[in-house]
Amino acid sequence: MNSRHEKYALFEAIALMGKAFASPRRLELLDLLAQAPRTVHQLARASEQSRANTSQHLQALHAAGMVTRARERASVRYALAGDEALSLWLALRDASVAQLGEVERAARDYLGEDVEAVGRDELIARLGRGEVVLVDVRPSEEYAAGHIDGARSIPLDELEERLADLPTDREIVAYCRGPFCAYAHEAVRRLRSTGRSARRLEGGWPEWRLMDQPTRPHKAA
Amino acid sequence: MNSRHEKYALFEAIALMGKAFASPRRLELLDLLAQAPRTVHQLARASEQSRANTSQHLQALHAAGMVTRARERASVRYALAGDEALSLWLALRDASVAQLGEVERAARDYLGEDVEAVGRDELIARLGRGEVVLVDVRPSEEYAAGHIDGARSIPLDELEERLADLPTDREIVAYCRGPFCAYAHEAVRRLRSTGRSARRLEGGWPEWRLMDQPTRPHKAA
DNA sequence: CAAGCTATCAATAGATCAATTGAATAACAA
DNA sequence: TTGTTATTCAATTGATCTATTGATAGCTTG
Numbered sequence: 001m002n003s004r005h006e007k008y009a010l011f012e013a014i015a016l017m018g019k020a021f022a023s024p025r026r027l028e029l030l031d032l033l034a035q036a037p038r039t040v041h042q043l044a045r046a047s048e049q050s051r052a053n054t055s056q057h058l059q060a061l062h063a064a065g066m067v068t069r070a071r072e073r074a075s076v077r078y079a080l081a082g083d084e085a086l087s088l089w090l091a092l093r094d095a096s097v098a099q100l101g102e103v104e105r106a107a108r109d110y111l112g113e114d115v116e117a118v119g120r121d122e123l124i125a126r127l128g129r130g131e132v133v134l135v136d137v138r139p140s141e142e143y144a145a146g147h148i149d150g151a152r153s154i155p156l157d158e159l160e161e162r163l164a165d166l167p168t169d170r171e172i173v174a175y176c177r178g179p180f181c182a183y184a185h186e187a188v189r190r191l192r193s194t195g196r197s198a199r200r201l202e203g204g205w206p207e208w209r210l211m212d213q214p215t216r217p218h219k220a221a
Numbered sequence: 222m223n224s225r226h227e228k229y230a231l232f233e234a235i236a237l238m239g240k241a242f243a244s245p246r247r248l249e250l251l252d253l254l255a256q257a258p259r260t261v262h263q264l265a266r267a268s269e270q271s272r273a274n275t276s277q278h279l280q281a282l283h284a285a286g287m288v289t290r291a292r293e294r295a296s297v298r299y300a301l302a303g304d305e306a307l308s309l310w311l312a313l314r315d316a317s318v319a320q321l322g323e324v325e326r327a328a329r330d331y332l333g334e335d336v337e338a339v340g341r342d343e344l345i346a347r348l349g350r351g352e353v354v355l356v357d358v359r360p361s362e363e364y365a366a367g368h369i370d371g372a373r374s375i376p377l378d379e380l381e382e383r384l385a386d387l388p389t390d391r392e393i394v395a396y397c398r399g400p401f402c403a404y405a406h407e408a409v410r411r412l413r414s415t416g417r418s419a420r421r422l423e424g425g426w427p428e429w430r431l432m433d434q435p436t437r438p439h440k441a442a
Numbered sequence: 443c444a445a446g447c448t449a450t451c452a453a454t455a456g457a458t459c460a461a462t463t464g465a466a467t468a469a470c471a472a
Numbered sequence: 473t474t475g476t477t478a479t480t481c482a483a484t485t486g487a488t489c490t491a492t493t494g495a496t497a498g499c500t501t502g
Contacts, residue, residue, distance in 0.1 A: 010324070011252070015244060022240045022459095024233040024235070041479085055479060074470055074477065085316065103234040106234040107231055244489085271491075273491085276451090
């Protein structure tokens with residue numbers, strides 16, 4: 001009655017989306033797009049690969065329904081296809097940490113010496129009492145595309161020259177793209193070397209933003 | 222400073238898990254394992270492919286951290302690697318429905334004419350008042366591995382011969398593996414053709430089970 | 443131990459994917 | 473129009489993935 005062929009076609013269709021996650025290059029693009037929409041040119045530069053290759057991977061992501069594209073003047077701007085896509089990427093990332101020791105090891109190699117982190121609830125409480133200064137150390141375009149309420153933008157590149165703007169008597173909390181982004185780690189290490197008290201925020205901007213949304217439990221269909 | 226190579230290695234490690242979702246065959250195996258642990262032999266039969274091929278795909282899933290394996294007498298029993306893995310698979314499946322029209326179309330082709338569904342909250346309420354009979358129409362092994370509290374097991378194969386066990390004066394609600402499982406649809410159609418009042422439950426056993434868990438919001442690391 | 447079943451391995455061919463190159467197209471500005 | 477930049481397309485190569493086949497190894501039972 002129900003042909004195996006039709007059932008298989010269903011899994012084939014789902015695998016169209018699954019294929020999006022099968023290439024490290026595409027995951028890097030997704031990670032960048034989780035911060036802010038970008039053009040092909042920008043993405044190619046940020047991920048250090050040719051524009052043609054970037055374009056092809058973006059088309060694969062588009063076919064998988066993970067990103068949207070829009071012409072903007074002479075360029076084409078790609079963006080994550082909504083919170084559904086964002087939370088799927090974050091879920092894959094977190095699950096891979098939980099299930100594969102390989103990932104945790106690679107993360108340690110990349111991030112360097114671990115620095116102390118502060119959780120969301122504690123940060124909110126201390127921010128409310130004015131005890132901490134929250135600093136967004138991502139590139140300024142990403143800050144412009146969205147940031148945590150009350151955060152100041154100090155891209156990691158400019159940290160040294162703007163040290164004078166930062167207090168020495170209050171704790172500084174730095175955040176960046178997420179748990180696998182090295183900017184906040186590096187910023188905290190540099191701030192501490194100047195004698196300041198500093199920690200990094202657990203997670204980054206996309207995680208924060210999703211938590212602000214109404215929690216969406218599993219949807220049955 | 223931070224070598225691109227180490228960053229890329231991190232995405233490569235995550236892609237190890239992503240690759241698990243890139244093949245329809247592996248997705249079918251995941252879908253089966255979401256119901257109950259099984260041996261290679263059982264999985265090969267259920268997915269109608271050779272044992273060698275099934276074994277290879279299962280090893281890929283194992284390398285991706287999505288399944289666990291355990292020897293059991295002469296067989297090897299595979300199982301989903303925890304709720305983390307289950308909810309990731311469900312998230313991918315749901316996201317693919319939301320983002321890819323292709324999936325919805327394939328689902329319609331497979332499931333046939335849509336039948337009316339009842340939601341979780343309504344079912345719980347009506348079950349509490351004794352207004353409905355809840356029927357699990359999956360194969361009995363899957364019922365044995367876990368089922369909704371208060372459900373009776375009537376595998377679809379045996380529906381006709383056990384019609385006498387089912388009341389004609391109360392509504393019957395059938396459920397099976399999930400939104401893409403045809404058993405409940407088919408059961409409802411057959412029950413209606415006998416004049417009974419019947420609907421299917423939205424979603425299936427794995428979704429129900431996850432909803433019973435404490436909701437786990439996004440975890441930052 | 444020998445027989446029988448289960449699962450995995452090894453080798454292979456065919457298909458698909460990834461990255462490169464160079465050309466083609468689209469939007470814009472002079 | 474012409475030149476310039478941004479993106480995509482087309483064709484190619486090498487790599488990886490998939491499924492098949494037949495052989496091998498592990499467990500269990502007689």
